[in-house]
Amino acid sequence: MLFWIIVAVLIFALFQVKSLRQQWITGPAFKLFKKVLPPLTQTEREAMEAGSVWVEGDLFSGKPDWQRLYSMALPQLTAEEQSFLDNEVNELMTMIDDFDVIHQDKDFTDEAWRYMREKGFFAMIIPKEYGGKAFSALANSTIVSKIASRSVSAGVTVMVPNSLGPGELLSHYGTQQQKDYWLPRLANGTDIPCFALTGPEAGSDAGGIPDTGVVTMGEYEGKETLGIRLNWDKRYITLAPVATVLGLAFKLYDPDKLLGDKESIGITCALIPTSHPGVEVGQRHLPLEQAFMNGTTRGQDVFIPVDWIIGGPDYAGKGWRMLMECLSAGRGISLPALSTGNAQLSAQTTAIYASIRQQFGCSLYEFEGVQEGLAQLAANAYQAEAVRHLTAGAIDLGQKPAVVTAIAKFHMTEVARQSINIAMDIHGGKGIQMGPNNYLASLYMAMPVSITVEGANILTRNLMIFGQGATRCHPYVFDEMVAAAEPDFQAGLQQFEPLLFKHIKFALGNAFAAFGHGLTGARFASAPKDDANKRHTQQILRMSKALAICSDIAMLMLGGELKRREMLSARLGDVLSELYLASAVLKHFYSRGADSKEQPLVDYLIQQSLYNCEVALKGYCRHISNPVIGTLIKRLVFPWGSAYQPPKDTLKTQLALALCQDKALRDTITPMCYVGQNADDAVAVLNQAMDAIDALTPLMNKFKAAQKARTLPRKGSIFQLREQALAAGVISAEESVQIIAADELRKRVINVDEFDFDLSQASNADTKISHAA
Structure with a gap:
């Protein structure tokens, strides 16, 4: 007995006496942490600090906050925004014959260009005091979705000036003089902007851009001026061939220290008129037969005044953070909007076509194989709208959720790719014969554009979602990394020590909870509502706990190596993504009044997400470095074996029949699908034929x-x-x-x-x- 008392006293002293604790416990742990963790560079730190953590932080930590989500009052369109959608957007659509635009003219008509400029299609994010519309992120998203369902080329053309570009950067960071001059010109269409980031040697690796600027003295307007001598070579720049003002990202150097005490200042953004001597623009790309303007810009030994830096000289070297914050907003608005228009057009047109077209004496939708595709189309359209609305709403509420926007970009573009592929499959020969009456071909051809821009989907899934999510969403890891980056060991240890014990408590709590939910099937987990979705929320909580403990184990075992184990970390990112998608669907369902007709859609999507979570977690367990640890984790999370199954065939049939036979439901889940008023509009004819046959x-x-x-x-x-x-x-x-x-x-x-x-x-x-x- 005395022995155990002595042992207990020694352990107590070990933890309570600071010097002993740091010598034998936290000090060695901190040394190990610093060793396994890769150095936290300034660029990486800025990327991680850019934006904010939102509901994804709750999901990653094993604590989904349903009250917070359900009570969140998402913005709705204002009367002005709705009027613009009903009038100006619809009027623009009548001016665009997508087949002529793509296959004959390779451009919009002068009338369409003039209308877009004069009516403020390029000024939706510019503040009203400068002549812009100051539309919400939701309005921006809704307008782009509607346009994209008619013409992807038009959708991209409108999207870019209202996403990452001079307008947004100036609004957030520009000097008053820059705002006063440029924003009114951008708002009234006098100037058309583009933003040049990507080059032949740097695509997704924006931090590796070779384009340079050197601070030096030079001549501008006949006067000796402090400025920057630039060299750049950019490609894939949307609107570059028609732009009158160029936003440019480059690495700035100051060898003579004219701006300060640093020679290497970092990524910087400047605004340059394309008429400025030495600026080359206008060579055009042809992105998969789409007609939106996309091309190159180059410059050699181009001298600009230092005041052309966006934000002025004080913002030299701050371009990376500026880009990270604006890119995340663009991902959350523009690309999910394009994808939603695609998914909803695919669902509506395919459902009607499958009802009208007959084979073997019956409509196509009566075949079970077709029903499977139609069910997925209905689910995709509903999910895309849910994610679009929630993500854009978050931005309107003041959030800058970098991880959520990456999730929205990756998964909604993949949803759109799946939808257009299913639609083409069911349409068969109708889908592959080009012409004015083919409403799918343009979407099909344009789909890889969305997949590749704003970070290719492979990069987004394998590096960004979990790579940022693990550090941004975890309650302790980022602070631990900051402590590890502290050059003074003792100072870093002081920061690290309290975080370590909190982290251990956090991990153990999630481990016990995950095992308990696994044993009980989460039947005793708390649920926000005692209704048809009670089991869904319980299972989402269970998978949230599982993700939390699996993430901690991966980071503990692999440290910095996890960053290079992209296939492994991507699976954890998949789980986080599916939890967010499922949460968005539930939020959408309740926000719309919990219509019982939509419950089968919710059931289908939640079942699909939970099944995908299980597949991802089992893949993680199978491929983690130590197979014994992998087996133990699998037993911890899934003690009774498989927990989830994909949606049943009967549910698929139910959704397919509802999509084809219930016009009210079909219109409800495809609100972004543009139906023209012209007699030769292919989608209008499709709807007219369905009404006539009904x-x-x-x-x-x-x-x-x-x-x-x-x-x-x-x-x-x-x-x-x-x-x-x-x-x-x-x-x-x-x-x-x-x-x-x-x-x-x-x-x-x-x-x-x-x-x-x-x-x-x-x-x-x-x-x-x-x-x-």
């Missing part, structure tokens, strides 16, 4: 009764048997005309465009039927 339902019942009575042949559709039905008195002459009108619309939907042999002129698809098999 109106034939009473007549179809007459046909079925006549077929049952043997008055009409048993085989044949209402269109094939119309003349016989008229002759037999089953229908009236007026009803026959109604069937003919519906059949003409049906044929316009089914037929595809034809061209002369030189591919110069499209034939009228609703009157001419191809002779080719």
Whole structure:
């Protein structure tokens, strides 16, 4: 007994006496931490500190805060924003024939360009005092979504000036003089901006840009001026061929220390008129047959005054942080908006086409294989709208969630890619024949553009989501890294010591909770509502706890090596992403009034997310460095084996039938899908044909009764048997005309465009039927 008392006293003293504790416990732990952790560079620190942590921090820490999420009042469109959407946006759409824009003119008409400039399509984020519209992030997102469902080229053209670019950078960081001069000109369309970041030697690695500026004295407007001599070579720059003002990112050096005491100042952003001597712009790229302006800009020994730095000389070297904060907002607004327009157009048009098009005597949507694709289309459209609204709403609420916006960018562009692929598969030959009546081809061709910009999806998934998430969202890791970067060991240890014990307590709590939820199936976990989604929220909590403990184990075992184990860390990023997507779906459902018709969509998406979490975590356990540890983690998180299954076939059929048969629900989940008013608008014709065929339902019942009575042949559709039905008195002459009108619309939907042999002129698809098999 005395022995154990002595042991207990020694352990107590070890922890309570600071000198002993630091010598034997926290000191060695800190040394190990500094050894396994890679150095925290200033650039990395700025990237991690850029933006803010939002609900993703709760999910990463194993503590989803449902009260916070559900009570969050997301912004709605103002009357002014809604009016712009209903009027100016719709008017612009009538000016754009996407087929002509892409395949013939390779550009918008002068009328469309003038309209976009004069009506403020390039000034949505510029403050009102400078002549802009000061629209919300939600309005920006909604407008781009609507435009993109009509024309991706137009969507990108509008998106870029209202995302990362001179307008945003000036609004946040510009000097008063810069704002007073440039913002009114950008707002009224006098100037068109572009921003040059990417070059041949630096794509996703923005920190590795080779473009340089050297602080020196030079001549400007006949006077000796302190300035910068620039050399740059940029490509993939949207709007560059038509831009009148160039935002430029480069590395700034000051060898003569004219600005301060540092020779290497860092990444800097400047604003340069494209008419300035030495600036080269105008060489055009052709991004996958899209018509938006994209091209190159170069400059050699171009001298600019130092006052052209955005924010003035005080902001020299601060460009990296500026870019990180603005890039995250762009990811959260623009690209999810493009993807939502894509996903919703794919869902609406494919559902209608599958209802109209028949094979083997029945509509396409009656085939189970097609139903599987339609169910995913419905789910994707709903999820894209949920994520778009929540993420843009967060930005409007003052958040700058870098991790959330990376999640939104990656997953919504992948959702859009999946949707357009399913839509093309179901449309078959209709989807691959180009022409004015093909509403899918442009989306299909443009999809890789969204995948590659603002950080290619491989980079976003494998490096950014978890790479930033692990440090930004974890309650202690970033502070521990800052402590480890402290050059004075003792000072760093003082910061590290309290964090270490909090971290240990945090990890142990999550480990016990994850195991407990695994044993009980999370049935005793707290839930915000006792309704149909109670089990969903309990399971999300369970996976949140699992992610927290798995992340801590990975960081403990691998340290800095985890950064290079991209396939492993990406799986943890997948779990964080799925938890955010599931949370967005639940928020969307309740924000819209918890309509029971939408519950199957929620069930499908949550089941899919939970299943994806399990797949990712089991992959993590299988590939972590030590297989014994991997097995133990797997038993900790999934003590009874598999916990989740993908959605059942019956649920898929339910969603497919609802999408095709319930027009009100279809319109509800595809609100961003533009339906034109012109008689030749392909999506309008599609909807008109569906309405006309739906109106034939009473007549179809007459046909079925006549077929049952043997008055009409048993085989044949209402269109094939119309003349016989008229002759037999089953229908009236007026009803026959109604069937003919519906059949003409049906044929316009089914037929595809034809061209002369030189591919110069499209034939009228609703009157001419191809002779080719």
